[in-house]
Amino acid sequence: MKVVIAHSRYRSAAPSGENAVVDEEAMLLRSAGHEVIAFERASDTIADLPFPRRAAVPAQSIWNPAVRRSLTALLRHERPDVLHVHNTFPMLSPAVLDAARDAGVPVVATLHNYKLLCASGDFFRDGAPCHRCAGGELAPAVAHGCYRGSRAAALPVVAGLAAHRERWRTLVSAYHFVSQSQHRLLAGLRLPEDRVFVSHHGVPAPAPGHLREHRVAYAGRLDAAKGIALLLAGWEAFRAAAPASPMRLIIVGDGPLGAEVRAWAASRPEVDVVGALSRDDTRGVLASSLAAVVPSAWEEAFGLTAVEAMAAGTVPILAAHGSFPELVTDGVDGVLFEHGSAPALAAALAAIEADVSRHLLIGRAARSTYRARFTPQAALERLVAIFEFAIAHPVVPTALRTVSGVQGASR
Incomplete structure (x- = not known):
């Protein structure tokens, strides 16, 4: 199948396991014969932007019309089977969901953290787990400055969560959680459970020949x-x-x-x-x-x-x-x-x-x-099954082919 991957890359100064997972997953899909097209923006570019554009990043993290236009054009030109959405903050925004709707492409969203309910993405505050926003509340994140320790910085993040909650519920054909624990903690999203899949990531094995040290x-x-x-x-x-x-x-x-x-x-x-x-x-x-x-x-x-x-x-x-x-x-x-x-x-x-x-x-x-x-091959098979489900059960009308005989995914 043909897959477009949408991902806002984290800063290279803070090495991200999520970036690594996205890259390894793309490599696995290609090695299995699937066509993969990356639609990415990198947070590393923010520092090099002229001041007016850099100042606009918080607003664009809520809604980025340029991303919607360019992704819609890409999807209409490439006609992929599925759009696989990873991180959208801050460089893409949920505009990617509307782009997929405009082009008639089903969406699979992999949730790597708790960002759709928690401004900081980790349900962690003042040195301990915090679930004040787990039920869908928004005010505590602003009151505590849960993004970068700043109320001002947290405000646009929370505004984005509030503005797009319904989009995440209605424009995604399949949700991929990476653990049952994560799924439980994000229950406040109230996502349609018949579209929820829980599947662990795969991890490459290390090269052989390492000797144990004490x-x-x-x-x-x-x-x-x-x-x-x-x-x-x-x-x-x-x-x-x-x-x-x-x-x-x-x-x-x-x-x-x-x-x-x-x-x-x-x-x-x-x-x-x-x-x-x-x-x-x-x-x-x-x-x-x-x-x-x-x-x-x-x-x-x-x-x-x-x-x-x-x-x-x-x-x-x-x-x-x-x-x-x-x-x-x-x-x-x-x-x-x-x-x-x-x-x-x-x-x-x-x-x-x-x-x-x-x-x-x-x-x-x-x-x-x-x-x-946890092998990469097992994880790839589970992911492809989720793609096939989304293609066969799109939540919005699609101009693309659908498949039958969807493999069962781990739910």
């Missing part, structure tokens, strides 16, 4: 939502109980707390902070570690790093909330610890030190779970 790894953005404070506190508690332990910690990534993390590690010779690495190099670090710690303070909608660790046969040590309890069974193919608890994280680290052999077996089981549930 260390645990953290790979991700260095910010509060990712649980960096808990990571540092948990490691300190572990080392206080086992000061002679040969276990090392390697931290991959950068972000707002990067300077703080590097200062903390400077007096701890057993900790290596290596900064941001490529996806392949990051997967190599995970594959050569005994365990990967994912201490997220926010309720992750999926958990890319957790599954990347599983693909490598590395034990994922996960905060027990959000999507993580869906990904692993505690003590079988992963380890779950009480979210927000430094002593619980320290105990999970101590358990590895006390019985490395057992955790190597857990890593092997994690690899088996990955092969059964």
Whole structure:
């Protein structure tokens, strides 16, 4: 089939798992023989815009008429089978939905986060999960300045959510949630359930040949939502109980707390902070570690790093909330610890030190779970089935061909 992918790319200064998923998915579709056309705009371009255009970005994030015109023209010219919408903020706007309606192309929307209800996209405020807007409320996001810590910045974001809620309910032929947990937290959208699909992402396996080192790894953005404070506190508690332990910690990534993390590690010779690495190099670090710690303070909608660790046969040590309890069974193919608890994280680290052999077996089981549930090929088959459903059941009249015999998708 022919697929147009619409995506507003996140800034390259803040490496995005969502960007990686979109790119890998496009590559998989092409390798399977599908034609893929990218319709993308990049947030990196905002800084280079002249001031009048840069000042207009908040308004255009609510509605971008130029995007509607150009995407409509593209869809009418290419006549794709489906438009696959990912992130629309801030460079595309929900105008992409109207473009698809104008051209008679069914839409599949993949929801990667909580952006359609939450101004910050993560249901996270003041260091803890926050569900004040989960029922569809809008005022709390402005009152608390939930976008960039600013009421003024949050206002256009909230205005966009309010203006287009009905569009998201009526112009999308199929909704792709990436976990059951995410689906539950976004119940306030009141989407038509007969068009909802829940399907985990697939993750490429790392290159073979990595030797295990006696260390645990953290790979991700260095910010509060990712649980960096808990990571540092948990490691300190572990080392206080086992000061002679040969276990090392390697931290991959950068972000707002990067300077703080590097200062903390400077007096701890057993900790290596290596900064941001490529996806392949990051997967190599995970594959050569005994365990990967994912201490997220926010309720992750999926958990890319957790599954990347599983693909490598590395034990994922996960905060027990959000999507993580869906990904692993505690003590079988992963380890779950009480979210927000430094002593619980320290105990999970101590358990590895006390019985490395057992955790190597857990890593092997994690690899088996990955092969059964999270391979790119399995995810591709599920995604194509969602596309086929949307093509066969468009919510608006379509001038394009439809297909029959839709494969069952995981719902």
